[in-house]
Amino acid sequence: MAVLPSLATVADLAATLGRTFTPEQEAQAQALLDQASSIVRAYVRLDITRATTTDTFPMRRSDRQHLGAPFDHARHGQVTLPQRPVEEVATVKVNGTVTHDWWVEQNELFLRSVPWLGPPGAHQAPRVEVTYTHGWSPVPGDIQAIVLQAANRVIVNPSGIRSETVGGVSTTYLIPATGENLGVLLSRTEMRVLDRYRRTASSVRLRSV
Structure with missing residues (x-):
């Protein structure tokens, strides 16, 4: 079975963050986008890309x-x-x-x-x-945005920390208000957005070529 492409590109993620990635960061970003794309596809039960x-x-x-x-x-x-x-x-x-x-x-x-x-x-x-x-070609914008958000959560807050204080300076990290560390997993809001695409019933498939 062919490997499906990620639903957003490293260039898209770099533009979203307003930064330039090093080669090592590009590799990490691609891995995160691949993971987020797989999670979105699994949730909607569709390949999505044309x-x-x-x-x-x-x-x-x-x-x-x-x-x-x-x-x-x-x-x-x-x-x-x-x-x-x-x-x-x-x-x-x-x-x-x-x-x-x-x-x-x-x-x-x-x-x-x-x-x-x-x-x-x-x-x-x-x-x-x-x-x-x-x-779809291109990938719908709301699906692409969710993939970028999921990857961005890990890049911005890889340790899953909501807040910390170092040397009297307090930093708050952008994760859900519940304090749940989602990583590349989907939030309830993201699932609600994806529900309009989700396939609720499936056919019996005998084989794929």
């Missing part, structure tokens, strides 16, 4: 009525594409055979009636292989 993926899914029967759909048929198949937004579907194969009898609504792929297998495989749903392009 990419083209080929996956295979078991088709399920759909009883949804599609008035005015390209293929108005009482019995058709359906597959939920897990990555979104879906930008383009390139090819669809059912049990290894290319088909053009399909249409897409948001991240739902519908296929004109496809016969289920007869005995002895009667209980096996057809396998649908889909090659599709998904994700």
Whole structure:
């Protein structure tokens, strides 16, 4: 599986902080951005960045009525594409055979009636292989901002200290008012922002290419 790029760059982080990184600091910043990006992706259950993926899914029967759909048929198949937004579907194969009898609504792929297998495989749903392009380009600004904030928390306050006094000088560090040391983890506010992107249900994926 390809390694996904971080959702913000070291240059973005340097600009946010208004500073120039040394080579060692650049390496640390990249590691923190990678960690924050992984945490954000895990929370929203999406790759987020634009990419083209080929996956295979078991088709399920759909009883949804599609008035005015390209293929108005009482019995058709359906597959939920897990990555979104879906930008383009390139090819669809059912049990290894290319088909053009399909249409897409948001991240739902519908296929004109496809016969289920007869005995002895009667209980096996057809396998649908889909090659599709998904994700955002560029990364949405609010997602990028959260990744930068998470990385910045560690750079600004690597020890997780809220305040300290040295030589009569008191310093207060920028961490949540609760005193919780989040590091690159997400705050409740950040989670609420990301909830608009979060995928709440997932499709069964048989394999990835």
